[in-house]
Amino acid sequence: MIEIAYDRCDRCGCCxxxxxxxxxxxxxxxxxxxxRCISCGLCVRVCPFGALRMAESGTPESAAARAGHAxxxxxxxxxxxxxxxxxxxxxxxxxxxxxxxxxIVDRNERVGVPVRCGEAVGVTALAEQTxxxxxxxxxxxxxxxxxxxxxxxxxxxxxxxGYVVRRDIMxxxxxxxxxxxxxxxxxxxxxxxxxxAAGGHECAGARGERFRATCLVLADGVESRLARQLGWATAxxxxxxxxxxxxxxxxxxxxxxxxxxxxxxxxxPRGYAWVFPRGQGAAxxxxxxxxxxxxxxxxxxxxxxxxxxxxxxxxxxxxxHCGGVPVGRWSKRLVREGAMLVGDxxxxxxxxxxGGITHAMHAGTLAGKAAVQAFQGGTFRPExxxxxxxxxxxxxxxxxxxxxxxxxxxxxxxDATLDRIARRITARRRSSLGLAGICxxxxxxxxxxxxxxxxxxx
Ligand SMILES: Cc1cc2nc3c(=O)[nH]c(=O)nc-3n(C[C@H](O)[C@H](O)[C@H](O)COP(=O)(O)OP(=O)(O)OC[C@H]3O[C@@H](n4cnc5c(N)ncnc54)[C@H](O)[C@@H]3O)c2cc1C
Numbered sequence: 001m002i003e004i005a006y007d008r009c010d011r012c013g014c015c016x017x018x019x020x021x022x023x024x025x026x027x028x029x030x031x032x033x034x035x036r037c038i039s040c041g042l043c044v045r046v047c048p049f050g051a052l053r054m055a056e057s058g059t060p061e062s063a064a065a066r067a068g069h070a071x072x073x074x075x076x077x078x079x080x081x082x083x084x085x086x087x088x089x090x091x092x093x094x095x096x097x098x099x100x101x102x103x104i105v106d107r108n109e110r111v112g113v114p115v116r117c118g119e120a121v122g123v124t125a126l127a128e129q130t131x132x133x134x135x136x137x138x139x140x141x142x143x144x145x146x147x148x149x150x151x152x153x154x155x156x157x158x159x160x161x162g163y164v165v166r167r168d169i170m171x172x173x174x175x176x177x178x179x180x181x182x183x184x185x186x187x188x189x190x191x192x193x194x195x196x197a198a199g200g201h202e203c204a205g206a207r208g209e210r211f212r213a214t215c216l217v218l219a220d221g222v223e224s225r226l227a228r229q230l231g232w233a234t235a236x237x238x239x240x241x242x243x244x245x246x247x248x249x250x251x252x253x254x255x256x257x258x259x260x261x262x263x264x265x266x267x268x269p270r271g272y273a274w275v276f277p278r279g280q281g282a283a284x285x286x287x288x289x290x291x292x293x294x295x296x297x298x299x300x301x302x303x304x305x306x307x308x309x310x311x312x313x314x315x316x317x318x319x320x321h322c323g324g325v326p327v328g329r330w331s332k333r334l335v336r337e338g339a340m341l342v343g344d345x346x347x348x349x350x351x352x353x354x355g356g357i358t359h360a361m362h363a364g365t366l367a368g369k370a371a372v373q374a375f376q377g378g379t380f381r382p383e384x385x386x387x388x389x390x391x392x393x394x395x396x397x398x399x400x401x402x403x404x405x406x407x408x409x410x411x412x413x414x415d416a417t418l419d420r421i422a423r424r425i426t427a428r429r430r431s432s433l434g435l436a437g438i439c440x441x442x443x444x445x446x447x448x449x450x451x452x453x454x455x456x457x458x
């Protein structure tokens with residue numbers, strides 16, 4: 001059975017995201033339903049802080065004992081959005097703007113807190129989804145430095161401009177914008193069950209709260225636990241989750257307006273370490289380790305080792321947290337029987353970089369608009385929700401599947417190969433490389449791979 005060290009658990013949900021038997025529940029704290037647990041141990045392996053372990057025996061805690069009860073009146077909505085992150089907030093905004101009665105619930109008091117994100121985002125992609133408030137912007141990003149296992153730096157300057165943003169402010173404001181359009185926000189509500197009911201779905205909260213909705217939007221992030229209750233197979237395989245630990249680092253050698261991505265089997269097994277500048281000598285620094293190469297607490301160990309290696313022993317770390325990023329393919333099915341899956345819950349993340357903010361927002365926008373279409377004419381027509389699935393598949397979904405194909409090509413490259421590629425790139429030109437240049441340098445001697453890589457993007 002699984003034992004939890006609560007003093008180490010950061011409530012990131014990595015363990016929940018890989019749990020096939022839905023035995024883990026993250027409400028005010030993490031709990032295990034031992035009657036469901038199959039002791040596969042995957043949750044233990046992917047925990048970035050090493051808060052879980054397999055134990056011989058213990059006293060099983062029943063789901064009822066964990067939940068507590070504070071029954072209230074049932075709340076009824078046209079659309080209930082579970083999760084107030086970027087995906088849920090955008091879905092709620094567009095559904096409410098279209099005149100629907102919308103509720104959003106989130107387990108936390110304040111959405112986006114603690115921040116579980118590197119907070120890097122493309123300016124154009126963000127501006128396409130919403131009006132950017134200058135209060136969100138911490139620092140501009142004008143280039144990327146990729147660092148090979150042995151320390152060879154590859155400078156990429158021809159890239160779209162980016163920002164490092166403050167997710168705590170941005171996420172709260174996105175929910176606020178939905179509320180201003182008429183959505184009702186219910187903080188500190190953890191939905192523990194969702195089930196089909198006559199004319200829609202019924203949802204229950206951990207403290208006995210009850211909701212009924214004609215249309216359900218599941219935006220509950222990487223855990224995607226509720227989707228499993230409705231028949232989606234969203235449990236992540238070890239190769240599809242990046243287990244991350246990250247912190248704010250202050251040091252004079254923090255870059256000003258460039259991102260850094262460091263690769264190598266020691267730095268970040270099958271993942272990468274990032275340095276994203278926040279301005280004023282500070283940066284978001286983190287490490288992601290692929291689940292297949294995970295071990296209890298490995299991401300945290302890698303973070304400390306990386307910070308020491310990159311900045312020396314005098315770097316100051318604050319706000320150490322952990323999180324999980326889905327890095328596989330997005331969920332094939334996004335809609336079923338009056339319910340839609342959006343954002344990390346639908347695995348709509350760039351599998352190569354782990355970037356998911358604007359994809360989540362885009363998916364939320366499409367889902368919210370599809371809900372409005374489905375309610376048009378006074379009767380709910382669930383088949384119209386499929387428009388969300390179609391638009392996603394034809395647009396960003398298509399691009400992400402190509403990126404996934406590229407990821408499959410590069411994920412297994414060993415340190416020596418990565419170094420060789422970096423050497424080849426820097427021998428050609430030291431700067432102003434675009435992605436095409438990188439592909440040519442990386443795969444130039446293997447025409448078939450080069451063709452495949454170029455097809456991914458062009
Ligand atoms: C370490 C790390 C670094 C990252 N860095 C970047 C980056 O630099 N750039 C980028 O673009 N992306 C990054 N991402 C990915 C990005 O954070 C996500 O893709 C994005 O937040 C997805 O938005 P979402 O709304 O789908 O999910 P989330 O933002 O995770 O929101 C889900 C919400 O659902 C709530 N919730 C969950 N379960 C329940 C429940 N049962 N009941 C009620 N509420 C519930 C949670 O409290 C949460 O507020 C990173 C992720 C991690 C973990």
